[in-house]
Amino acid sequence: MIELVDIAYVRSGAADLAGAVRFATEVVGLEHVDGGEPGVAHLRADGRHHCLAFVEGVSGVIASAFTVADPGALALAETELETRGFAVRRGDAAEARSRRVSEFVAFDDPFGNRIELVVGQQTLARPVRFARGSGITEFGHLCLDAPDITEAHRFWSTTFNARASDWIGDAACLMRIDEVHHKLAVFQGDRPGLCHVNFQVAELDDVFRNWHHLQDHDVVIEMGPGRHPQSGAVFLYFLGPEGLTYEYSYGVRRITDEAAWRPRFFDPAERGSIDMWLGPTQKPITQPQLIPEGIRP
Numbered sequence: 151m152i153e154l155v156d157i158a159y160v161r162s163g164a165a166d167l168a169g170a171v172r173f174a175t176e177v178v179g180l181e182h183v184d185g186g187e188p189g190v191a192h193l194r195a196d197g198r199h200h201c202l203a204f205v206e207g208v209s210g211v212i213a214s215a216f217t218v219a220d221p222g223a224l225a226l227a228e229t230e231l232e233t234r235g236f237a238v239r240r241g242d243a244a245e246a247r248s249r250r251v252s253e254f255v256a257f258d259d260p261f262g263n264r265i266e267l268v269v270g271q272q273t274l275a276r277p278v279r280f281a282r283g284s285g286i287t288e289f290g291h292l293c294l295d296a297p298d299i300t301e302a303h304r305f306w307s308t309t310f311n312a313r314a315s316d317w318i319g320d321a322a323c324l325m326r327i328d329e330v331h332h333k334l335a336v337f338q339g340d341r342p343g344l345c346h347v348n349f350q351v352a353e354l355d356d357v358f359r360n361w362h363h364l365q366d367h368d369v370v371i372e373m374g375p376g377r378h379p380q381s382g383a384v385f386l387y388f389l390g391p392e393g394l395t396y397e398y399s400y401g402v403r404r405i406t407d408e409a410a411w412r413p414r415f416f417d418p419a420e421r422g423s424i425d426m427w428l429g430p431t432q433k434p435i436t437q438p439q440l441i442p443e444g445i446r447p
């Protein structure tokens with residue numbers, strides 16, 4: 151069993167790098183950390199050097215990354231994945247540098263999502279220079295697509311330490327790797343892909359202020375504001391460039407009594423099972439797909 155300590159970053163291709171950065175800063179509010187690396191833009195939300203990286207080129211997800219404890223744990227993870235039949239690739243020094251990690255390995259999950267396991271993710275000591283006052287406090291969770299979420303849960307809970315916090319029928323499984331209700335979610339989708347990236351905000355007011363900011367900038371609101379009955383968080387999903395869906399949320403549940411928590415099973419057909427405020431719920435309009443292997447940077 152490989153222990154995931156935290157989520158690390160999402161790395162995504164951007165056909166229009168400047169446009170993706172402009173949206174991530176001026177609209178979402180993230181800091182653009184100038185890494186002096188042509189064709190790569192790092193976006194910061196919290197202590198991590200970055201939690202989102204755009205790489206100029208073909209649009210689509212490159213990888214979703216998780217932290218493991220130390221180089222020894224990474225080496226053990228590499229062996230365990232190989233033993234389980236996964237093709238694991240060690241990143242080289244230039245790739246690790248671009249990711250601001252000391253070492254990483256990459257493999258494809260059983261559904262084709264490219265996953266990276268990292269150690270030594272760089273922390274920046276200085277406060278985040280948010281591009282605007284969106285109230286972001288941290289990179290909250292990432293959400294993958296897979297055709298069969300029962301199988302996805304089996305994979306994440308047997309290969310890794312992910313535990314189901316809640317299920318939404320056969321549409322989604324929300325999983326925790328620490329006290330936070332979910333840092334990883336898998337949604338049912340025909341193909342692998344990245345369903346959304348989540349940023350927590352400090353106050354309920356931030357969700358609503360951001361909602362107005364998005365509307366003022368003609369951003370497509372995909373869902374919300376609403377409240378998820380699973381994590382209890384107030385949410386707002388919106389569509390950015392390159393097909394990337396962002397989510398702001400406030401008030402995610404923490405599961406502090408691990409032994410007492412039992413995953414719940416919500417019926418997606420029940421009105422209110424996605425949004426307790428009974429707002430319109432719909433799937434994201436577009437979802438970024440993985441960049442095909444041959445051309446993935």
Ligand SMILES: O=C/C=C/C(C(=O)O)=C(/O)C(=O)O
Nearest residue numbers: 293335378380381382383424
């Ligand atoms: O559709 C349900 C989504 C639930 C949650 C939550 O409970 O917070 C998410 O954040 C999500 O996976 O997007």
Ligand SMILES: [Fe+2]
Nearest residue numbers: 291293348397
């Ligand atoms: Fe979410």
